[in-house]
Each structure stands twice: as C-alpha cells, then as structure tokens.
Amino acid sequence: MAKIGYARVSALSQDNAAQEARLRAVGCEIVRSEKVSGKSRDGRDELAAILAFIRPLDELVCVRLDRLGRSTRDVLNLVHELEAKGAALTILEPSFSTRDPAGSLLVTVLGMVAEMERKFILERQKAGIEIAKSKGVYKGRKPSVPVERVREMNAEGHGPSSIAKALRISRMSVHRALRAA
Structure with a gap:
C-alpha cells in the first residue's frame, strides 16, 4: 500500500513546493507535480502516469480537491477509475477519503464547488476584459x-x-x- 501524492498549480509562475512538502509530510513516498490547468484532464501527464501505475490498496493524496481538477465530471471519473483499481483518494483539506462512506459525497459536493469557482473566475476575467x-x-x-x-x-x-x-x-x-x- 503506497501513498502517492499529486500536486498541481495552474500557472507556470506558481510554485508547487508547499503542496509537495505537505504531501511528503503525510507520508507520500512518491509525489508527482505539474503546472497545468485543472479545467480538464487533457495534458496532465503526471496524473495520467499515476493512474497508469497505481495499484490496489494504494492511495492518491491531494492537498485540496481543486488541485485534482475543476470539473466535477473529471473528478468523479477519476474517483471511479481509482475505485476500479482498488485504490482510494484522500484529500487533506478538508480531510476525507473515498475509503469512508461520506468521502464519495464530499467528492461530489466539493467537485461542484471547484467547478463553480472556475466559472466565477472566468466571469470576473470576462468582466475585467470588457472594462x-x-x-x-x-x-x-x-x-x-x-x-x-x-x-x-x-x-x-x-x-x-x-x-x-x-x-x-x-x-x-x-x-x-x-x-x-
């Protein structure tokens, strides 16, 4: 049973160091990180690599759910893929795991919040451009x-x-x- 950490930031100017340190502190032996948008899974090679080699009883760990993705559908599909492989997802903030009964509910709710947040960001960006x-x-x-x-x-x-x-x-x-x- 391995803990595999995944860190993501959206912009090249941002830094993954704080996420990576947090993931190592909770016992992640492997930490993969990337600088790419979370709006979809396209171009997220590190996440794809994790999904390719994750094994039964392994655990994918992220600091926050929005680091995993900003699309509810993508996040739910990812959780489904993990469960099909016998693995689980653990989120550190707020703390929950898909191994727990309430974990799947929290993934859905927080995934929807992340998706809404992305829509708000795009709306603010559009308003700023219009101004x-x-x-x-x-x-x-x-x-x-x-x-x-x-x-x-x-x-x-x-x-x-x-x-x-x-x-x-x-x-x-x-x-x-x-x-x-």
Whole structure:
C-alpha cells in the first residue's frame, strides 16, 4: 500500500513546493507535480502516469480537491477509475477519503464547488476584459495569421487549401480570416 501524492498549480509562475512538502509530510513516498490547468484532464501527464501505475490498496493524496481538477465530471471519473483499481483518494483539506462512506459525497459536493469557482473566475476575467476594452486598454492578442495576406491570396483566386499550404496555417485559420473580412 503506497501513498502517492499529486500536486498541481495552474500557472507556470506558481510554485508547487508547499503542496509537495505537505504531501511528503503525510507520508507520500512518491509525489508527482505539474503546472497545468485543472479545467480538464487533457495534458496532465503526471496524473495520467499515476493512474497508469497505481495499484490496489494504494492511495492518491491531494492537498485540496481543486488541485485534482475543476470539473466535477473529471473528478468523479477519476474517483471511479481509482475505485476500479482498488485504490482510494484522500484529500487533506478538508480531510476525507473515498475509503469512508461520506468521502464519495464530499467528492461530489466539493467537485461542484471547484467547478463553480472556475466559472466565477472566468466571469470576473470576462468582466475585467470588457472594462479594459471600453477604456481602450485591451485589444486582444495580435493575430497569429497574416490576415491581409490570406485576403489578398483569396482575391487572387486561391482557394482555402492552397492558401493554408502556402502560408503553413490551417484551413480553419484561413476561413476565420476570410470570415472576419
């Protein structure tokens, strides 16, 4: 029976050290960490590695449930995968485990709270962008596609596929550039 710790932060500028120290302090022999968004399990290679090698009676330990994920569905699917392998999930704050009857209920409730929190963050971000746009401060990111060149080539009679190939961009990018005209 091994305790396997998982630490995650969303931004490259953030640090996992406090989570990792906490996980080692509770006896995690292995601690995997990554800097990636928790909105889905895509691109979370360390978590995938844990799920690949976790064994019956092992325990996946996280400091908080939102470190495991911000999607209720993803978190519940992860718990289901752990249970199918005979393993359990333990969360340190607030303290609970899926080995306990109330643990599954807490996973669901706290998973929903984490998902709601993510929605609130996105709403605040959107409101901030709208305010910045109204002040002329925010103009969005610069186009990564040479929009004018796409339009010129299209006017010259080139189709989306040949434009995409010539400019080394996707056909969808060509269509977006033409639609924005």
